[in-house]
Amino acid sequence: MHKDSVTGETVQGTKSEDMMDEHHDPHDTNETFHDEATRAHDAPVRIDTEARLGRGPFLIVGLVLVLVVVFVLVGIHSRASAENKLQHDTVAASVDPVFVTSPSGGAKAQEIKLPANTQAFIDTPIYSRTNGYLLKWYADIGTSVRKGQLLAVIQTPEVDQQVAQAKADVATAESNVQIAEITANRWKTLLAKNAVSKQETDQALSDFTARQSALNSAKANLSRLEQLQGFERIYAPFDGVVTARNVDIGSLVQAGDSNTPHSELFHMSAVGTLRLFVPVPEVYAGAVHNGAKVAVTSDAFPNDKFEGTIVRNSNTIDSSSRTLNVEVDLPNSTHKMLPGQYAFVHIPIPSGTSSMTLPSNALLFRAEGLQVGVVQGDRVHLTPVTIGHDYGATVEITAGLRPTDKVVLNPSDSLAEGAHVHVEQGKDQ
Structure with a gap:
């Protein structure tokens, strides 16, 4: 019995073999060693699988537990981060971002811009004072004319004939006055000689006076007709521009009366x-x-x-x-x-000496009156103000603000007293 040099296991041999080993010749040592090495090499290798299989499951379970713990810790951290972010976003969302401005201290003189109705200094239509036909016109629309410049000529044959008749009437009246004067002078001379009666002399003098009145009437009628005849020529009454011409050559021109509308030339x-x-x-x-x-x-x-x-x-x-x-x-x-x-x-x-100006879009119209939102720290304080003049884009503030106040621009209708706000930078106005 001996141990295998390779496996370390005890090997049971035969008795004869043991005896042969005991009485083996020393000279055969190398050969024996060579045989034993060959047998050891050819012998099957045995592994201590029982020990190895006993430790493997514990390692796997340990690794699984470690992974589970890691995943749990990562999940807890992720959830905590999400909750912190949600809480931060909620707080940030509850704070309104606002832009602010400061009132301009000592408002300078302002001006108001008002629409105006523009009219010519003189604006008048030109009518005819006599009846007839337009013979010729000399100024058209857009023409700049001077006072007294001829604009048109009207042909008035009826008026021309009336003028001629009036002149004849004047000549007749002058002749009648002349003969009446001679007769009256004669009657005066005869009356001085008591050759005629006082009654006859008075009649002669009265006839002379009547003839003079008739002459004056004829002259007045002639003057009237000559003036109408003078209206045949239309002149510019002032320096200006012709803005309309409503007649042309040959157009009938009527002076008009209370029953007939005037024709604007x-x-x-x-x-x-x-x-x-x-x-x-x-x-x-x-x-x-x-x-x-x-x-x-x-x-x-x-x-x-x-x-x-x-x-x-x-x-x-x-x-x-x-x-x-x-x-x-x-x-x-x-x-x-x-x-x-x-x-x-x-x-x-002109503005007041202690007034300031503020953009109109900073005003709050509330039931409590006119107010503005003044930022104090990170809170809003609703401050009543009094305005003077309204300049459109800006208003004059006469009371309620200081030049150093930070006023909220475009405040929301829901802006309340003490609201938490965050002042945005870069857009102060």
């Missing part, structure tokens, strides 16, 4: 100076002063600014519109501005 406008009528709101009526200079602009000339003068106002507030009608005269020698053109008058409005 031309329409003229004096555009050297324009009248601008501006309805000024009642709240700004105190800023209107006659003689004050004002700026005038028009969308047709966005880069130009004209200077006008307040010449008069109605001195009364229209009860229907609550406005003051103000007239502004605008020199227009270049005729750049046109009657009827849309224009704006800029009326200066």
